[in-house]
Amino acid sequence: MKKELYHVLGVMSGTSLDGMDLAEVSFFLKKDGTWAYTLGEAETVPYPEGWKKRLQKAVAYSEARLLQLNEDYTRYLSEVINRFIKKHDISGLDAVCSHGHTILHQPEQGLTLQIGNLPKLAQELQQTVVCDFRVQDVALGGQGAPLVPVGDRLLFSEYDYCLNLGGFANVSCERDKERAAYDICPVNIVLNRYAEMEGQAYDAGGMLAASGTLDRELLDTLNALEYYKRSAPKSLGIEWVRQHIFPVLAASEATPRTILRTMTEHIAMQLAAQFSEKSTVLITGGGAYNQFLIERLLSHAALNVKIPENTLVEFKEAIIFGLLGVLRLREDINCLASVTGAAKDHSSGIIFK
Structure with a gap:
């Protein structure tokens, strides 16, 4: 019953x-x-x-x-x-x-x-x-x-988009009276790895990335990955990161901080491309605490971002x-x-x- x-x-x-x-x-x-x-x-x-x-x-x-x-x-x-x-x-x-x-x-x-x-x-x-x-x-x-x-629709319908920044970024929204959602790009599964090379479990506030140098050639290579051209539905797993992200980062021979800076910019650009101008976006997951990432996102898109109380994040x-x-x-x-x-x-x- x-x-x-x-x-x-x-x-x-x-x-x-x-x-x-x-x-x-x-x-x-x-x-x-x-x-x-x-x-x-x-x-x-x-x-x-x-x-x-x-x-x-x-x-x-x-x-x-x-x-x-x-x-x-x-x-x-x-x-x-x-x-x-x-x-x-x-x-x-x-x-x-x-x-x-x-x-x-x-x-x-x-x-x-x-x-x-x-x-x-x-x-x-x-x-x-x-x-x-x-x-x-x-x-x-x-x-x-x-x-x-499904939970975004039933619990958080007041937002135009629900964005989760965890190991991967995923987003959901209503389109033509249907729920649309998909994985956008890797986030903490990559950032944490390179923060550990700097002796940190994660890049608190994005400070390590903020202190790094942007490698524009590496950024262009990351943004050109085939996955980003595919339409939803689509999803990502660790296997994809091992095949398409880690080899590219290793081949660049960049320092961990340069990789963190460049990867953060890459993530921000991929996120920004998903949203309509001035839409309301609920952001949760560990990446919501990455202030530098959020700043870079807002530099690429005019959004009304809502980062809720820590328990919901x-x-x-x-x-x-x-x-x-x-x-x-x-x-x-x-x-x-x-x-x-x-x-x-x-x-x-x-x-x-």
């Missing part, structure tokens, strides 16, 4: 490997069919160095090693979630709605893999779990990404995966063909009791 009020835990791990986001959320169905939410406890649990290295290297693992990694990560994920629930004395959950962690994403080959989505998770948590949201969409011929636009995707889980429990549509290119709208995700 469908309800109008749900209490769930949304769990998200992004490609930038900043950590695991956990958000306790209550959702309430409004009369107009959209949803309201109240955020309860929320926390980002950083990955231990050992886990971070395993997840970084996993794209090259054999099938046997991936199977073992999936088992290990599911166990680790259950430990993190159980600690969070116990720490905050959370009870009465309708479900834990977990994205897992993306290891492989090659939708053109019918392949996407998010680890941590095994039945063992529900057993270890003693909770209903909704997970593995992408596989069904890829099976239906879609990109399996981005999935957040940091936990928007965890909140929305909580909503995707609620929609799946209700068997309501949570995956849009207009966004992913799948054969039809559908209700995606596996439910483990």
